[in-house]
Amino acid sequence: MYKNLFKIAVCLAVILSPLMAVHDVWAGGDSASIQEYEQGCTYEEYEKTYLEFYGNSTNEMAEEGNPAELMLDDGKDLYNTVDGSKGKSCASCHGENGEKLVGVAVKYPKYDPAIKGINTVALQINRCRENQMGAKPLKYESYDQLALTLYVKSLSNGMKINVSIDGPARKFYEKGKKFYYTRMGQWNFNCAICHVKYSCKRVRTNLLSPNRRHGDHWPSYRLKWGKTGSMQRRFRGCMKNMRAKPLPYQSEEYRNLELYLTYQSNGLPLEVPGMRM
Ligand code: HEC
Ligand code: HEC
Structure with missing residues (x-):
């Protein structure tokens, strides 16, 4: 009798375990x-x-050729374009050819205490526009937002991702x-x-x-x-x-x-x- 119960329990466990694995x-x-x-x-x-x-x-x-290369070129132009109430371009603070942002993108996304969470390149671009340039944030996935993200990331091309x-x-x-x-x-x-x-x-x-x-x-x-x-x-x-x-x-x-x-x-x-x- 107990032997049979044991058998049933084993059978149930065998049947149920894959079902339970569904709850990953x-x-x-x-x-x-x-x-x-x-x-x-x-x-x-x-x-x-x-x-x-x-x-x-x-x-x-x-x-x-990759059609996105054109967007990358536009991103470089945008980087050098003055916008916003403070009369600045990205280049005003980060160098004419993005010198100061070389190697930055391979560390992104990264934790940022100022937002108590994870910062991405796209988000940082909008934070700089609002806080540093007095400019409107760019709509995510818009041409200009993607172009700037592409340019900033391209400055780290070939470098190893190191998040x-x-x-x-x-x-x-x-x-x-x-x-x-x-x-x-x-x-x-x-x-x-x-x-x-x-x-x-x-x-x-x-x-x-x-x-x-x-x-x-x-x-x-x-x-x-x-x-x-x-x-x-x-x-x-x-x-x-x-x-x-x-x-x-x-x-x-x-x-x-x-x-x-x-x-x-x-x-x-x-x-x-x-x-x-
Ligand atoms: C039903 C299957 C399926 C599920 C579930 C699925 N994906 Fe995908 N995903 C695909 C297919 C098909 C592609 C295009 C071919 C490929 O690269 O695998 C793709 C592509 C991707 C790519 C692009 C890969 C590249 O090399 O560019 C990413 C990133 C991605 N998926 C993330 C996700 C994330 C995150 C989730 C969950 C929210 C998810 N996927 C769920 C089927 C799936
Ligand atoms: C007035 C100076 C100023 C301007 C203009 C400016 N930034 Fe910044 N940027 C900063 C400062 C300061 C930081 C440091 C983080 C912070 O305070 O947000 C920063 C951080 C960054 C970072 C992250 C750097 C890191 O090491 O993690 C990126 C990427 C970046 N900016 C891109 C841009 C882009 C693209 C533009 C133009 C849309 C821009 N910035 C405009 C001052 C500026």
Whole structure:
């Protein structure tokens, strides 16, 4: 009798454990309780699969040049343009050729005590416009905002991404990670299912990329958009695909998420503007 009960208990545990694993993040838990997935494939395996899947078309496209290069040039002009009530340009404080901002972008996003949270390049640009120039903040994802972000980041091109999650940044990194593993939307997906667990698998006409290089190429020109856009635009797109409600640009959640994902690219050279399908 007891033997049978024991058998039933074992059976139940075996049946229930995968079901319980569906709750990758336990309600109210911190990230210590996140059940991480094993990476479906490495970035090297992804590159090989990508070639088999799409052939050489993306490389050929890249040889024709990246349309975002024009935006980058406009960003440089904007950087040198006086705007706002204080009669200043970015160059007035950060050097004519951005000398003083070289190497800055590879440390972003980063914790900033003044906002008690995570600062991004795009956000800092608007903070400088408002506080240092007496100018209006630029609408996120507008041409000028993207162009300036692109220019500031390009000043660190080729340098290794080196985002810190030490000290006060850690808490925000953990929040970003938790978001990445939180089920959302009509289909109850989370980001990590596609970009960790099932990386290198195909979804309709797409090949899922592992997230190792999700942080090294923004802003990027995207064929599907026919435009250049930010990493956070991509967050919004993936959330729409998940049938979840996208969040506003530079919301706390997206800044934490940007920190989490950029940290996964630590050690890789920053290369903007990127280009993707
Ligand atoms: C009047 C001087 C001034 C102007 C003009 C100015 N900034 Fe700044 N900028 C600062 C100061 C001071 C800081 C240090 C952080 C702070 O106080 O916001 C800073 C910080 C930054 C940083 C982060 C640097 C770091 O080491 O983390 C970036 C990037 C930046 N500014 C870009 C710009 C851009 C782009 C413009 C033009 C839209 C601009 N700034 C205009 C004074 C200025
Ligand atoms: C149903 C699968 C799926 C889910 C869930 C998903 N994505 Fe994606 N994501 C894709 C596909 C498909 C692409 C385009 C191909 C690729 O690079 O993987 C993509 C691309 C991206 C890229 C651009 C990669 C690059 O190299 O430019 C980022 C960043 C990204 N996703 C972030 C997220 C985040 C953050 C979440 C959660 C909020 C998420 N994704 C959820 C399918 C998904």
